[in-house]
Amino acid sequence: MSAKKLYIATFGCQMNEYDSLKMAQLLQNEYVTVKGPEEADLVLVNTCSIREKAEHKLYSLVGRFRDLKSARPGLIIGVGGCVAQQEGERLLKGLPFLDIVFGPQGLYGLPDMIKAIEGGEGPICATGLGRDFAIPFIKGPLPEKRPVRAFVTIMQGCDNFCTYCVVPYVRGRETSRPPGDILAEAASLVDQGVKEITLLGQNVNSYGGKGGEGIGFAGLIKMVSQVPGLARLRFTTSHPKDLGIDVMECFRDVPNLGRHLHLPVQSGSDKVLGRMHRHYTRGEYLEKVRRLRDICPDITLTTDIITGFPGETDEDFSETLKLLKEVEFEQIFAFKYSPRPFTKAAGFKDRIPEDVKARRLNTILELQNNISLKRHEALCGANMDVLIEGPSKADPLELLGRTSGNHAVNLPGPKGLIGRMVTVRIEKAFCHSLRGSLV
Numbered sequence: 001m002s003a004k005k006l007y008i009a010t011f012g013c014q015m016n017e018y019d020s021l022k023m024a025q026l027l028q029n030e031y032v033t034v035k036g037p038e039e040a041d042l043v044l045v046n047t048c049s050i051r052e053k054a055e056h057k058l059y060s061l062v063g064r065f066r067d068l069k070s071a072r073p074g075l076i077i078g079v080g081g082c083v084a085q086q087e088g089e090r091l092l093k094g095l096p097f098l099d100i101v102f103g104p105q106g107l108y109g110l111p112d113m114i115k116a117i118e119g120g121e122g123p124i125c126a127t128g129l130g131r132d133f134a135i136p137f138i139k140g141p142l143p144e145k146r147p148v149r150a151f152v153t154i155m156q157g158c159d160n161f162c163t164y165c166v167v168p169y170v171r172g173r174e175t176s177r178p179p180g181d182i183l184a185e186a187a188s189l190v191d192q193g194v195k196e197i198t199l200l201g202q203n204v205n206s207y208g209g210k211g212g213e214g215i216g217f218a219g220l221i222k223m224v225s226q227v228p229g230l231a232r233l234r235f236t237t238s239h240p241k242d243l244g245i246d247v248m249e250c251f252r253d254v255p256n257l258g259r260h261l262h263l264p265v266q267s268g269s270d271k272v273l274g275r276m277h278r279h280y281t282r283g284e285y286l287e288k289v290r291r292l293r294d295i296c297p298d299i300t301l302t303t304d305i306i307t308g309f310p311g312e313t314d315e316d317f318s319e320t321l322k323l324l325k326e327v328e329f330e331q332i333f334a335f336k337y338s339p340r341p342f343t344k345a346a347g348f349k350d351r352i353p354e355d356v357k358a359r360r361l362n363t364i365l366e367l368q369n370n371i372s373l374k375r376h377e378a379l380c381g382a383n384m385d386v387l388i389e390g391p392s393k394a395d396p397l398e399l400l401g402r403t404s405g406n407h408a409v410n411l412p413g414p415k416g417l418i419g420r421m422v423t424v425r426i427e428k429a430f431c432h433s434l435r436g437s438l439v
């Protein structure tokens with residue numbers, strides 16, 4: 001009997017990419033993954049509710065799957081991820097052709113839920129949040145053959161309750177995975193050809209609390225970095241308040257740790273940071289950047305910015321612009337504030353008009369493009385170690401790789417270099433990438 005076909009649509013963050021891979025891995029004894037929904041027997045949509053746009057995309061995409069189900073009533077459709085967690089039974093009521101609604105914790109029960117649906121049971125909603133939920137280590141090969149990069153989740157949930165963020169409500173409270181499971185998963189990935197691993201968590205710097213066996217995040221970095229054959233290790237996301245000297249020193253002391261840190265600042269105004277419940281001031285953030293650059297001068301920094309948070313004045317906004325000029329990030333990820341369900345900030349009355357949010361976003365992006373270009377131009381002429389990830393997105397006949405500082409580099413070269421670390425001479429700089437040639 002030929003294997004059944006699975007199509008997974010993934011929205012949003014790296015955590016969701018990891019969860020989608022786990023879904024494919026859990027189901028691979030019965031399903032092969034296909035690239036489109038038309039021929040699939042099982043369609044899973046992994047949703048994100050961090051931004052409003054991702055939610056809208058879900059409703060328009062799932063609408064398309066309704067037609068497929070009308071044509072093929074045996075098709076099973078499941079919606080997972082944060083929107084599923086947030087909406088639960090409401091999704092099943094609003095979209096009655098769905099078979100399964102499951103949250104980020106519920107995904108590990110997918111094989112049983114699918115069997116139940118195949119056995120004729122009615123729609124299933126698995127959106128319970130366990131306080132002591134631990135991410136299991138799923139043994140077995142990866143569904144995708146020999147990927148160069150892979151994620152390993154080291155913790156689940158978040159206890160920080162930033163006032164704009166839905167994560168603690170949809171992914172639950174913070175729990176660290178045992179270091180032994182993380183190490184086993186990393187070693188198994190490297191055995192299968194993975195060269196670069198990114199340790200994932202909402203707040204990796206607080207790793208080691210509940211479930212982490214007291215090892216601490218710096219200890220975990222050192223432990224995973226020693227997996228034989230691992231070319232590069234990265235991690236994301238860091239909360240500035242929990243970034244300690246021990247982790248900063250890893251950038252100097254751990255040879256295969258990528259010299260790049262994503263350190264979300266969100267705003268340069270102390271008043272706004274206070275209302276966001278970020279638990280650091282502009283001064284404390286800048287001091288951490290200074291210490292980090294003292295310890296590891298060639299580190300690259302990226303950040304997240306929210307424009308138009310409730311109550312943000314022109315003066316607050318200019319503090320953010322000043323901070324960007326002072327730090328000179330390599331890249332930023334900037335978004336207009338949008339109220340998310342359950343969050344405290346959704347109840348703030350001093351909302352900023354959409355046109356002001358959009359204008360501020362454009363101003364920030366324009367400023368950052370100039371900074372990024374300037375920083376990238378300074379790399380022209382340098383020889384850099386680049387890990388080749390695969391074909392270039394712009395031109396599939398070329399290659400795409402990444403430097404230790406996480407710059408994307410496009411270059412001509414043979415496909416046989418995919419997965420190899422090569423030396424590249426940087427010849428051209430753009431806002432979001434570099435171009436070079438093999439040395």
Ligand code: SF4
Binds near residue numbers: 203
């Ligand atoms: S640290 Fe704040 S922004 Fe990050 S996941 Fe936790 S609550 Fe959300």
